[in-house]
Amino acid sequence: MLLTIFTPTYNRANLLSRLYNSLCLQTFQDFEWVIVDDGSQDDTENVIKKFIEESKIPIVYSKQENSGKHIAINKGVSLAKGELFFIVDSDDFLLPNAVEMVSNNYSNIQNVEVAGLSFRRGYDAQIPIGSSNFKTPFLMNVFEFRYGKKVVGDMAEVIKTDIMKKYTFPKLLNEKFLTEGLIWNRIGQKFKFLWLPEVIYIGEYLEGGLTDNNFSVRKKSPEGTLIFYSELQRMPINFFYKLRANINYWRFAKFSNRSFISKFKDVRFILSFFGLPLSLIFFIKDSK
Numbered sequence: 001m002l003l004t005i006f007t008p009t010y011n012r013a014n015l016l017s018r019l020y021n022s023l024c025l026q027t028f029q030d031f032e033w034v035i036v037d038d039g040s041q042d043d044t045e046n047v048i049k050k051f052i053e054e055s056k057i058p059i060v061y062s063k064q065e066n067s068g069k070h071i072a073i074n075k076g077v078s079l080a081k082g083e084l085f086f087i088v089d090s091d092d093f094l095l096p097n098a099v100e101m102v103s104n105n106y107s108n109i110q111n112v113e114v115a116g117l118s119f120r121r122g123y124d125a126q127i128p129i130g131s132s133n134f135k136t137p138f139l140m141n142v143f144e145f146r147y148g149k150k151v152v153g154d155m156a157e158v159i160k161t162d163i164m165k166k167y168t169f170p171k172l173l174n175e176k177f178l179t180e181g182l183i184w185n186r187i188g189q190k191f192k193f194l195w196l197p198e199v200i201y202i203g204e205y206l207e208g209g210l211t212d213n214n215f216s217v218r219k220k221s222p223e224g225t226l227i228f229y230s231e232l233q234r235m236p237i238n239f240f241y242k243l244r245a246n247i248n249y250w251r252f253a254k255f256s257n258r259s260f261i262s263k264f265k266d267v268r269f270i271l272s273f274f275g276l277p278l279s280l281i282f283f284i285k286d287s288k
Contacts, residue, residue, distance in 0.1 A: 001030060001031070001032060001081050001082045001083065002030040002031060002082055002083055002084060002099075002102070002103055002106070003030065003031040003032075003082040003083070003084045003085075003086055003099055003102055003103075003158070004031065004032055004034050004076070004079075004080035004081060004082030004084065004085050004086065004161065005023065005031050005032070005033050005034070005086050005088055005094075005099075006034045006035075006036070006073070006076040006077075006080065006085060006086065006087050006088070007019065007033065007034070007035045007036075007087075007088055007089065007090050008035075008036050008038055008069045008072035008073060008076065008087070008089070008090070009035060009036070009037055009038065009040065009044060009090035010037070010038040010039065010040050010066070010069075010090075011040045011041060011042045011044065012040075012042075012044065012090040012091055013040070013042045013043040013044040013046075013047045014042075015090055015091050016044065016047050016048065016051075016090055017047070018093050019088065019090060019092065019093045019094075020033075020051050021093075022093035022094045022095075022096070023057055023094065024056045024057055025096045026094070026096060026097075026098065026099045026100070027096055027097050027099070027100045028097075028099045028100035028103050029057070029099070030099065030103065031057070031058075031082060031099050032057075032058040032059070032060060032080075032081060032082060033057055033058065033059045033060070034059075034060045034062075034076050034079050034080060035048055035059065035060070035061050035062070036062050036063070036064060036072040036073075036075045036076050036079075037061070037062070037063040037064070038064060038066050038067060038068065038069065038071075038072045039063070039064060039065050039066030039067070040063075045061075045063065048061050049061075060079055062075060062079060066176070067171075067176060068175070068176030068177055068178065068221075069177070070169040070177070070178040070180070070224075071169065071171060071176075073087065073169060073180070074168045074169055074171075077161065077164045077165055077168065078165075080161050080164075082161060083106075083160065083161060084102065084106065084116065084117075084158050084159065084160060084161060085158070085159050085160070085161045085164045086102070086156070086157075086158045086159075087157070087180070088156075088201065089203075091204055092121075092201060092202060092203045092204060093201075093202050094200060094201055094202070095125055095199065095200050095201070095202065097200070098119075098200035098201065101119065101196075101198060101200050102117060102119075102158050102200075105117050105194065105196060108194060109194050113191060113192075114139070114191060114192050114193065114194055115159055115160060115163050115187050115188075115190075115191035115192065115193055116157060116158050116159035116160050116163070116193055116194075117157075117158045117193065117194050117196060118155045118156065118157045118158070118193045118194070118195045118196065119155065119156040119158070119196050119198055119199065119200045119201065120134070120153070120155060120156065120196070120197060120198060120199045120200070120201070121153070121154050121155060121156050121199065121201045121202070121203040122199035122201070122202055122203070123202070123203075124199075124202065125199055125202075126199070127199075128153065128197075128199050129153045129154055129203055130151065130152045130153010130154065131150070131151050131152045131153055133149070133150065133151060134149070134151045134195070134197050135197055136197060137194060137195060137196050137197065138194075138195040139192055139193075139194050139195075140192055140193070140195070141188045141189075141191065141192050141193070142184050142185060142187075142188035142193065143185075143188055143235055143236050143237055145193070145195055147237045147238065147241055151195075154203060155195075156200055156201035157184065157193070159187070163187060163191065164183075167183050167186050167187055168183075169182070169183060170224075170227070172221070172223050172224050175220075175221035175222075175223055175224050176217075176220070176221060177217040177218065177220065177221040177224060177225075178221065178224035178227075178228070179218075179224075179225075179228050181228060182224075182227065182228045182231065185228075185231060185232065185235055186231075188235075189235070189236075215286075218252060219252065219255050219286070220255075222252050222253070222255040222256040223256060223258075225252045226249060226252060226253060226256060226263070226266065229245045229246070229248045229249035229252070230249055230266040230267060232245040233245045233246050233249070233267060233268055233271055234268075242268075242271055243271055243274060243275055243278075246267055246268070246271035246272055246274070246275030246276075247275045247278050247279045248279075249266075249267055249275070249279075250267075250272070250275055250276045250279035251279045251282045251286065253279075254283075254286075
């Protein structure tokens with residue numbers, strides 16, 4: 001099987017039909033749909049059972065105790081049978097040629113040391129989310145793409161499943177959020193991606209979603225947030241971005257119960273000489 005389309009979902013029963021319909025309309029059908037329900041309390045399970053009964057596409061459904069999207073991704077990877085793994089959120093959907101586009105471009109990376117493909121997300125088929133400075137394909141790692149080419153905006157990453165199995169998310173006590181960027185950065189230290197400018201994924205940023213509550217969810221999961229910014233400071237990016245990561249580290253460090261010494265061991269002294277005082281700019285704003 002070529003592709004596992006993976007959807008983590010939590011209380012999105014009213015939106016799943018749109019994604020399901022977009023999968024049924026795919027022009028190339030060599031995929032499975034794996035859904036991990038992160039402890040939904042709405043009608044999600046019954047909605048998915050009806051999809052399964054229709055037998056239009058292969059569907060694998062699993063339900064877990066509410067643990068966060070990152071733990072749902074770990075579960076999805078363990079269930080995946082496709083050569084490629086594609087995360088599609090429950091409030092988003094795919095254009096009809098999405099799987100076909102993945103298939104057509106996979107041959108370019110199938111037998112080489114490239115982690116996967118990365119297409120664009122869009123507000124619609126013609127308007128990509130993020131910057132407009134990306135018109136041709138790039139073969140490079142995530143740091144060259146994000147910090148060198150300075151391309152911003154969420155992407156639609158399609159990763160080789162065997163690589164995803166080697167880069168699982170850590171499970172942190174009492175925390176339910178850990179950015180996917182942690183794993184993309186870890187993969188990016190060793191592998192390149194083929195970055196493609198075509199839109200295949202339509203994203204909507206709904207009220208109450210992870211993107212809408214970005215600061216709040218990071219504040220409530222400080223240890224995972226600190227891991228991300230601690231590692232980012234050590235990545236192959238220029239000083240400005242390292243310093244910004246350090247500032248954000250100290251910005252969220254105040255929400256962690258660990259000792260100051262413990263936190264300080266996770267960062268670079270020179271960066272913290274500047275970053276710690278600058279992080280105080282956010283003290284009043286973040287205390288509201």
